[in-house]
Amino acid sequence: MEEILKTAFPFIVSAVAIVAAFGGVMVIVAYTVLAERKVLGWIQGRIGPNRVGPWGVLQPFADLLKFILKEDLVPDKSTKFMYFLAPLVALGCALMPMVVYPFGPQVTDPLGWLVPYTTGIAYVGPAVAYTAEAAKGVTLAIAKIDVGVLYVLGITSVGVYGIALAGWSSNNKYSLMGGLRSSAQMISYELAMGASVLGVVMLAGTLDLNGIILAQTQSPFKWFIIPQFIGFMVFLIAAFAETNRVPFDLPEAETELVAGFHTEYSALKFALFFMAEYVNMFTVSVMCTTLFLGGWYVPGLSHIVEPGSLLYAVISIGAFVLKICCFLFLYIWIRGTLPRFRFDQLMNFGWKFLLPVALINVILSVVVIYFLNS
Amino acid sequence: MSIVSDVLKSTVAVVKGMKRTLSEIPREKWTVQYPDVPVTVQPRYRGQHLLHVDENGKEKCVACYLCAAACPSECIYIEAENDPRPYDERIGRDERFARVYNIDYGRCIFCGFCVEACPKDAITHGYNFEISVYNRADLLKTKDDLLITKQKQSKNYRVALSTEDVDSEFKEV
Numbered sequence: 001m002e003e004i005l006k007t008a009f010p011f012i013v014s015a016v017a018i019v020a021a022f023g024g025v026m027v028i029v030a031y032t033v034l035a036e037r038k039v040l041g042w043i044q045g046r047i048g049p050n051r052v053g054p055w056g057v058l059q060p061f062a063d064l065l066k067f068i069l070k071e072d073l074v075p076d077k078s079t080k081f082m083y084f085l086a087p088l089v090a091l092g093c094a095l096m097p098m099v100v101y102p103f104g105p106q107v108t109d110p111l112g113w114l115v116p117y118t119t120g121i122a123y124v125g126p127a128v129a130y131t132a133e134a135a136k137g138v139t140l141a142i143a144k145i146d147v148g149v150l151y152v153l154g155i156t157s158v159g160v161y162g163i164a165l166a167g168w169s170s171n172n173k174y175s176l177m178g179g180l181r182s183s184a185q186m187i188s189y190e191l192a193m194g195a196s197v198l199g200v201v202m203l204a205g206t207l208d209l210n211g212i213i214l215a216q217t218q219s220p221f222k223w224f225i226i227p228q229f230i231g232f233m234v235f236l237i238a239a240f241a242e243t244n245r246v247p248f249d250l251p252e253a254e255t256e257l258v259a260g261f262h263t264e265y266s267a268l269k270f271a272l273f274f275m276a277e278y279v280n281m282f283t284v285s286v287m288c289t290t291l292f293l294g295g296w297y298v299p300g301l302s303h304i305v306e307p308g309s310l311l312y313a314v315i316s317i318g319a320f321v322l323k324i325c326c327f328l329f330l331y332i333w334i335r336g337t338l339p340r341f342r343f344d345q346l347m348n349f350g351w352k353f354l355l356p357v358a359l360i361n362v363i364l365s366v367v368v369i370y371f372l373n374s
Numbered sequence: 375m376s377i378v379s380d381v382l383k384s385t386v387a388v389v390k391g392m393k394r395t396l397s398e399i400p401r402e403k404w405t406v407q408y409p410d411v412p413v414t415v416q417p418r419y420r421g422q423h424l425l426h427v428d429e430n431g432k433e434k435c436v437a438c439y440l441c442a443a444a445c446p447s448e449c450i451y452i453e454a455e456n457d458p459r460p461y462d463e464r465i466g467r468d469e470r471f472a473r474v475y476n477i478d479y480g481r482c483i484f485c486g487f488c489v490e491a492c493p494k495d496a497i498t499h500g501y502n503f504e505i506s507v508y509n510r511a512d513l514l515k516t517k518d519d520l521l522i523t524k525q526k527q528s529k530n531y532r533v534a535l536s537t538e539d540v541d542s543e544f545k546e547v
Contacts, residue, residue, distance in 0.1 A: 039399070041403075042398065042399040042403070043395045043398050043399060044398075045398065045401070045403055045404045045405075046403055046404070046405050047403045047405045333392060333395065333396065334392070336395050337388075337391045337392050337394075337395045338388065338391065353377075
């Protein structure tokens, strides 16, 4: 029994962690959609959806049900394989960064409190005891990757393939234009985004997301938003462009391109694109929080609650989610305020302004860090 | 240096806009929760037509065809008839009356020209806007649907009093 458990243990832990993280992220994403509709309504003097459940809290599930029940149309002359592949690529690449999200701090003994209750029960008792022993000092992230920042940047840029393939395989001029714009836009803003992260990486001295958070945990003044404010702004703007959100939502500009790359998609395939967009928003919010706002770190909490305890972890996760929600609100707020760029303005802004600013920021950071260290 | 002032100017503009949208969030909303809460319509609202009757219940319409002539979408159909009986026995107030009076709401554009054209004030716009039907043929309303004595008052709307200026809340920006 114990042998089997020991072999299967890492897989069980990974599976549980993935299910938990996936569920949490999906719930937040579903409610981001509802929050977006609500807040946009409030900004425009309406009250937003309020018919499904009290205050409309069941609206996301009603939407999902609608997507499932809709007729799944496939354009006659589309490239079928690519057409089916594109939404999967988009959502898959949106979900994959989830494995490196630093959800919370290290917990010294997360399951120790369970052991006294289960001792004496056959099979369950030893299993729980073994699990608690093995779970000591666990970090609240699915996978520990030393180059988490690179991993996230890499995977999110693969996500462009989903959009580009969708635009090409639909055999529709609007879809093609949407896919084209999306590729151009993402390539342009990827550079500025990468350059803006460099400053943070240099300050923290690591590419590990949890390491970057740990470098900010002495005080809120150590948060990288203060020394790297320019980097933060560049990252934020580039992130808006990366996720195809207003004011950079040219790939799906309704007034020009019907719905852009997902014009020909209906039912669940459209829902996958829709979900991918919001999961991307979530990822970018996680990155913003982690890189610039200290991640799960709550100022002064370590004086009240002992670091490493379960309560500390729970409060930290709560703070992490709260910071993410602030960014998600910013997304919605911006959408309710700003109009869309013209395409040449978008390109000029990306290449002639954002990229030079990011590079200057990198050079300044290098010089300052050099002189501070010498 | 112009680039710096450009950046500052546009940042100020964006912040100003975002302050404006944020200040909209806690304000009272315009939404009327329609079937739950009755809609307030203007006194001059142009809804489904009403064919009026005089104080003794006699139809005012004299079938002069002026409304049908004024109608730009030609949705009014009238068949006139003479009724030589005395006032107490006949349907209309005058000797001549409309035996058939149909309005096709599939065509009507609610312009109010028929109301302006009527010399007898026999037709006016009512306030009923709930005239959607499941069958296109049902859009043709006959005299039975249009007479003021036959129409039922819906609970889903109320007419604003002439003293309350409903427009004013939309003018304040």
